[in-house]
Amino acid sequence: MNNIIEDRNVAVNISAKDWREAIREAGALLVQSGCIDLAYIERMINAVEELGPYMVILPGLALAHAAPGPDVYKDAISLATLREPVKFNSAENDPVRVVLCLSCKDRESHIASLRRVATLLMEEDMVERLANAKTKEEILNLLQSE
Numbered sequence: 001m002n003n004i005i006e007d008r009n010v011a012v013n014i015s016a017k018d019w020r021e022a023i024r025e026a027g028a029l030l031v032q033s034g035c036i037d038l039a040y041i042e043r044m045i046n047a048v049e050e051l052g053p054y055m056v057i058l059p060g061l062a063l064a065h066a067a068p069g070p071d072v073y074k075d076a077i078s079l080a081t082l083r084e085p086v087k088f089n090s091a092e093n094d095p096v097r098v099v100l101c102l103s104c105k106d107r108e109s110h111i112a113s114l115r116r117v118a119t120l121l122m123e124e125d126m127v128e129r130l131a132n133a134k135t136k137e138e139i140l141n142l143l144q145s146e
Contacts, residue, residue, distance in 0.1 A: 005143055008033050009078040010136045019053075019088045019096065020045050022080070023064045026099040029078035036103045037071035044101065048088065056090035061127045063117060065102040072103045075113060079139060081131055097131035 009029045016022035027041035043066035048055060056062045078101045085095030104113055120126060120143065133139045 005077045005079060005140075006033065007136060007140055009035075009076060010139050011078075011080040012133060012136055012139065013083045014080050015083050016086055019048065019062070019086050022062070022082060022086050022096065022099045023048070023101065026064065026078050026080035026101045029080065030076055030101055030103055033076065035072070035074040035076040037073070039071040040066060040069070040103060041101075043067075043069070043071070053088040053090035053094075056088045056093040056096055058121060058127055059093045060085070060095070060097045060131055061093070061100070061121065062088055062096045062098070063100045063102060063114075065104075068104050068106050068109075072105050075104050075109045077102050077113065077117065079130070079143075081133060081139070098127055 011029055014025045016025055023044050024041055027036065027044060030036045031038055044064045047066050055064050080099045082097050082099065085097045087094045088096055100117065102113055129142055130139060133142065
């Protein structure tokens with residue numbers, strides 16, 4: 001996992017008033033690092049609006065993503081922890097404290113990246129440890145231990 005997430009794509013303790021803003025903030029990290037265009041962020045938000053909160057894959061964690069497209073320039077993942085949890089309207093897994101944004105240039109890398117994320121998140125209490133991290137370095141250390 002540590003070779004797909006770069007330190008510049010991690011933000012700790014961000015403010016978001018709702019799930020849309022949480023996705024925008026986590027996605028902005030990928031825009032700033034040249035991995036995606038702003039249009040990809042809107043596609044991630046549209047996916048939740050159209051398909052529901054299926055991206056909230058574990059208690060406290062959303063894995064925001066959209067299909068590969070011309071607005072994706074590089075395979076990458078961003079991670080943002082939230083100062084205050086937000087609701088995605090997921091009956092089982094709200095509220096969300098950690099938002100991952102996944103960008104993939106093609107279907108094959110999309111599937112491979114999802115597998116790597118799943119492996120990381122299977123670690124006991126990983127979401128809670130990420131959510132409680134106080135610094136970017138602490139998050140990177142958790143990710144590199146995998």
